[in-house]
Amino acid sequence: MSDMQRASIALQSARSVVFFTGAGISAESGIPTFRDKLAGLWARYDPQRLETAEAFRANPALVWGWYLWRRHQTTQAQPNAAHLVPSRLAATGRQVSVVTQNIDDLHERAGSVGVVHLHGSLAHPKCFACHRPAELSEEQLVVQGDGEEVEPPRCRRCNGKLRPAVVWFKEDLPRTAWKTAMEMVTTCQVLVSVGTSGIVTPAADIPEIALAAGATLIHVNLEDVSLDNANELMLIGSASEVLPALLK
Ligand code: BJW
Ligand code: ZN
Numbered sequence: 001m002s003d004m005q006r007a008s009i010a011l012q013s014a015r016s017v018v019f020f021t022g023a024g025i026s027a028e029s030g031i032p033t034f035r036d037k038l039a040g041l042w043a044r045y046d047p048q049r050l051e052t053a054e055a056f057r058a059n060p061a062l063v064w065g066w067y068l069w070r071r072h073q074t075t076q077a078q079p080n081a082a083h084l085v086p087s088r089l090a091a092t093g094r095q096v097s098v099v100t101q102n103i104d105d106l107h108e109r110a111g112s113v114g115v116v117h118l119h120g121s122l123a124h125p126k127c128f129a130c131h132r133p134a135e136l137s138e139e140q141l142v143v144q145g146d147g148e149e150v151e152p153p154r155c156r157r158c159n160g161k162l163r164p165a166v167v168w169f170k171e172d173l174p175r176t177a178w179k180t181a182m183e184m185v186t187t188c189q190v191l192v193s194v195g196t197s198g199i200v201t202p203a204a205d206i207p208e209i210a211l212a213a214g215a216t217l218i219h220v221n222l223e224d225v226s227l228d229n230a231n232e233l234m235l236i237g238s239a240s241e242v243l244p245a246l247l248k
Pocket of ligand 1: 021022023024025027028033034035036040051101102103119166167168169170171172173194195196197198199200201202220221222223225237238239240
């Protein structure tokens with residue numbers, strides 16, 4: 001039997017399934033991944049300049065403009081066939097959870113509820129100084145293009161600069177999100193890991209944590225990212241083709 005057939009049977013006979021997703025699931029919606037050599041964001045930008053608290057302190061307008069641009073890209077994008085699979089599987093009566101590293105909202109827009117965002121989300125900013133969540137008006141979200149510098153708006157409570165509520169390097173993951181993810185990952189029967197390079201910890205440990213807790217692990221990726229475990233299946237291909245095929 002092929003890995004595809006085994007994966008399909010495992011998925012359709014499981015009572016509880018977790019989809020653990022990375023940038024690759026949104027790539028076919030037109031949102032660039034981080035590390036792909038040609039189209040990846042980091043082939044063109046230096047993450048040290050943009051995705052750390054030090055970078056924000058040094059050049060808040062560059063970093064704020066960069067996230068406005070990425071938010072704009074996200075609002076222009078539509079969920080693809082892969083994003084629709086968790087809610088389709090949930091509709092068949094299984095317990096289905098989505099744990100994502102992505103800061104976009106394409107899982108939600110594809111009908112998944114209770115999505116756990118391990119690296120935060122683009123939807124709501126927070127204050128860099130007092131950490132309180134903040135809301136923005138539409139005109140504060142306008143951005144003309146890639147690389148534009150925009151002064152971050154100020155916090156109404158303490159006048160600190162607003163930052164996106166995403167997780168930068170060396171920052172802790174949101175405590176509740178991590179705790180909820182651990183509960184899901186250690187109790188599911190199947191974990192489907194989609195479109196992630198498995199480089200950025202602690203999220204990268206999730207597939208191994210699921211395996212150690214007894215789950216079957218199914219990887220879906222353009223490249224072989226398997227970990228060499230007997231309870232693991234590697235499906236090489238694009239998420240928008242492989243995931244829907246699993247439900248057939
Ligand atoms: C497809 C496809 C298709 C493509 N179909 N597949 C040294 C110094 C400082 C820190 C560290 C250090 N060494 C280790 C650390 C820890 C660090 C870390 O892991 N760094 C690594 C780079 C080594 N982690 C952290 O800092 C975390 N915090 C932490 O550990 O705190 C404790 C601590 C304190 C003090 C010091 C050290 C530790 C926080 C991590 C936060 C990650 N943040 C980002 C940015 C979020 C905001 C934003 O988007 O701007 O999260 S980085 C970026 O990577 C983003 C992603 O969620 C994350 C993972 O990337 P992902 O999703 O896997 O994407 P890619 O591009 O890597 O892969 C795409 C995959 O899809 C590929 O495999 C393709 O093949 C595949 N694919 N198209 C199917 N159509
Ligand atoms: Zn504040």
